Amino acid sequence: MKYLHLIWANLFRKKTRSLLTVLSIVVAFLLFGMLDAVRVAFTVRDSLEGASRLVVSSKLSIIQPLPYADLAQIQRIPGVEAVAFANWFGGIYQDRKNFFANFAVSNNYLDLYPEFVMPEDQKQTFMATRTGAVVGRNLAKRFGWKIGDKIPLQATIFPHKSTGNTWTFDLVGIFHARDSSNANQEDQMIFHYDYFDEGRTFGNGTVGWYMVKIADPRHTSQIAQTIDHLYANSVAETKTQTEKQFNLDFAKQLGDIGLIVSSIMGAVLFTILLLTGNTMSQAVRERIPEYAVLKTIGFSNQTVLWLVLGEALLMIALGGVFGLGLSVLGADALSAAFRGGVFQVAVQTWLSGSVLMVVLGLAVGFPPALRAMRLRIVDALSGH
Amino acid sequence: MNNNDNLVNIRGVTKSYQRAKQKVEVLHGIDIDIARGDFLALMGPSGSGKTTLLNLIGGLDKPSAGSINVAGTRIDQLSSGELARWRASNVGFVFQFYNLLPMLSALKNVELPLLLTGLSGTERRRNAEVALRLVNLGDRTQHKPKELSGGQEQRVAIARAIVSDPTLLICDEPTGDLDRHTADEILGLLQVLNREHGKTIVMVTHDPKAAEFAHRQLHLDKGTLAKSANNGG
Numbered sequence: 023m024k025y026l027h028l029i030w031a032n033l034f035r036k037k038t039r040s041l042l043t044v045l046s047i048v049v050a051f052l053l054f055g056m057l058d059a060v061r062v063a064f065t066v067r068d069s070l071e072g073a074s075r076l077v078v079s080s081k082l083s084i085i086q087p088l089p090y091a092d093l094a095q096i097q098r099i100p101g102v103e104a105v106a107f108a109n110w111f112g113g114i115y116q117d118r119k120n121f122f123a124n125f126a127v128s129n130n131y132l133d134l135y136p137e138f139v140m141p142e143d144q145k146q147t148f149m150a151t152r153t154g155a156v157v158g159r160n161l162a163k164r165f166g167w168k169i170g171d172k173i174p175l176q177a178t179i180f181p182h183k184s185t186g187n188t189w190t191f192d193l194v195g196i197f198h199a200r201d202s203s204n205a206n207q208e209d210q211m212i213f214h215y216d217y218f219d220e221g222r223t224f225g226n227g228t229v230g231w232y233m234v235k236i237a238d239p240r241h242t243s244q245i246a247q248t249i250d251h252l253y254a255n256s257v258a259e260t261k262t263q264t265e266k267q268f269n270l271d272f273a274k275q276l277g278d279i280g281l282i283v284s285s286i287m288g289a290v291l292f293t294i295l296l297l298t299g300n301t302m303s304q305a306v307r308e309r310i311p312e313y314a315v316l317k318t319i320g321f322s323n324q325t326v327l328w329l330v331l332g333e334a335l336l337m338i339a340l341g342g343v344f345g346l347g348l349s350v351l352g353a354d355a356l357s358a359a360f361r362g363g364v365f366q367v368a369v370q371t372w373l374s375g376s377v378l379m380v381v382l383g384l385a386v387g388f389p390p391a392l393r394a395m396r397l398r399i400v401d402a403l404s405g406h
Numbered sequence: 407m408n409n410n411d412n413l414v415n416i417r418g419v420t421k422s423y424q425r426a427k428q429k430v431e432v433l434h435g436i437d438i439d440i441a442r443g444d445f446l447a448l449m450g451p452s453g454s455g456k457t458t459l460l461n462l463i464g465g466l467d468k469p470s471a472g473s474i475n476v477a478g479t480r481i482d483q484l485s486s487g488e489l490a491r492w493r494a495s496n497v498g499f500v501f502q503f504y505n506l507l508p509m510l511s512a513l514k515n516v517e518l519p520l521l522l523t524g525l526s527g528t529e530r531r532r533n534a535e536v537a538l539r540l541v542n543l544g545d546r547t548q549h550k551p552k553e554l555s556g557g558q559e560q561r562v563a564i565a566r567a568i569v570s571d572p573t574l575l576i577c578d579e580p581t582g583d584l585d586r587h588t589a590d591e592i593l594g595l596l597q598v599l600n601r602e603h604g605k606t607i608v609m610v611t612h613d614p615k616a617a618e619f620a621h622r623q624l625h626l627d628k629g630t631l632a633k634s635a636n637n638g639g
């Protein structure tokens with residue numbers, strides 16, 4: 023520890039160079055923290071404890087449909103208050119980049135979502151209109167839709183029996199989230215399952231997933247088990263989980279999150295390795311005569327080795343801790359921006375981040391440290 | 407002269423450097439005795455091997471052959487780790503270009519050798535201050551090397567060399583970069599350290615005037631000792 027001032031003084035000797043290097047480490051670890059928060063969100067299973075709604079989907083894959091016949095069986099399970107169902111439609115409005123969630127739902131679907139508020143008359147019109155659709159306020163705003171508009175969607179999965187790829191819906195209602203913190207859930211469109219099922223050319227009589235409302239949240243995990251048990255060894259085994267988990271799993275099929283995250287992280291860290299490695303080597307090269315003086319005074323080879331290693335570790339740790347700290351704020355921003363995800367920089371991220379700092383610090387510091395350790399005093403002093 | 411009065415005994419020392427594929431012998435069979443309390447000036451033309459010999463006496467390098475005995479220790483037989491420890495407690499070094507660490511204050515520079523001792527932070531600081539006062543720089547402790555004159559820098563370097571109270575001071579052209587007046591001040595300081603603090607000093611110099619501050623002079627030519635003279639008998 024008594025050498026710390028020596029390391030510190032060396033570290034910030036060329037202030038601009040050191041600050042730029044530390045800054046790049048900050049950015050790298052900011053990215054690391056946020057990406058790892060995303061990865062963790064996708065790998066940690068959401069606890070069933072206390073949830074009042076469950077989603078039942080195919081165990082095989084989230085896009086595998088379930089038989090319509092399951093509905094009656096699930097409804098009969100004690101403790102189940104209501105069951106709704108839905109089917110992903112995946113329609114596109116005008117252009118592929120206008121992505122939003124749209125799916126067909128059972129008539130009682132909105133009853134299970136008291137957090138969505140819609141005027142009573144619009145609700146009634148929806149029930150009475152076979153081709154009716156309701157959208158969240160955000161979505162209506164985004165495309166300038168008004169009640170009474172006809173909205174054509176291009177099918178990506180389910181062509182219509184008679185109208186081909188174009189399905190036309192009548193906008194009859196606009197809902198909004200009761201709680202403004204759920205406003206990010208206003209980006210969806212729902213319409214009647216009956217209209218969808220009659221129109222589609224395949225898959226009739228199946229549903230994408232069931233929503234189960236639980237009478238008493240204390241029994242949630244037991245009911246989840248009962249449902250999955252019911253269909254164990256059947257042709258359509260089920261996976262019953264919380265909505266949050268379901269949403270995450272749904273997003274996951276868009277791409278291998280783990281792979282994406284680790285490739286970005288790998289690229290970033292490799293860059294850092296080169297960048298800081300170069301800075302450290304250059305710094306040590308410039309200071310070779312000074313390390314020779316320290317050795318002349320009697321500093322051992324190992325002490326000199328640790329002075330350089332310590333400097334590399336300190337530099338990475340400074341940037342790393344600051345970057346991870348910033349990623350806590352970054353993760354909050356992510357959570358606010360994306361629906362269905364709660365992104366947090368977990369303890370495990372701090373741990374793996376710290377390990378990463380040490381590994382990077384050693385990798386970056388070792389070559390110049392070895393060079394400083396091995397230098398021969400008389401050669402360095404005489405310039406040989 | 408009784409052998410026991412000698413701090414340094416050098417016998418049959420040769421030193422070769424490997425240059426590309428070629429081995430070049432720079433010192434050829436050197437014998438020197440340096441008495442405790444001596445102030446020796448080592449003179450000679452450029453490239454004659456003065457620095458090489460000085461580095462051997464200070465334990466910065468090992469001879470290719472021969473023996474070097476300092477205060478009863480055969481330093482030619484020490485491992486490099488043992489040599490480092492030996493240097494820390496027995497030798498102080500002063501160089502032509504001062505070789506201070508530029509990012510540290512004068513005080514922190516002088517403290518450096520004490521980091522290798524068991525002294526506490528306060529003791530280190532106090533000893534460093536004493537050493538700086540001894541070289542007349544008690545009022546420049548917080549200055550960085552850049553903010554000091556050449557003569558002041560060399561005095562900081564001398565304070566650093568004596569702070570852990572070594573018996574032997576090794577000085578390689580300590581005034582080579584200084585004007586006459588400043589050089590004389592530095593040489594006067596070395597004389598005080600020799601006379602009043604009992605330091606044994608071996609100093610390489612080009613400058614006959616500088617050599618006059620020493621007790622005696624040795625001349626090195628092409629790696630061989632030429633003649634010796636006793637200053638003022």
Ligand SMILES: Nc1ncnc2c1ncn2[C@@H]1O[C@H](COP(=O)(O)OP(=O)(O)O)[C@@H](O)[C@H]1O
Pocket residue numbers: 400401404406423424425432450451452453454455456457458459
């Ligand atoms: N570390 C070294 N490696 C190789 N050759 C060296 C080294 N140090 C000195 N020499 C060579 O040894 C000879 C003597 O050098 P040196 O002892 O520095 O002479 P002086 O100090 O008298 O000018 C010179 O030819 C020099 O080039």
Ligand SMILES: [Mg+2]
Pocket residue numbers: 456457458578
């Ligand atoms: Mg020389």
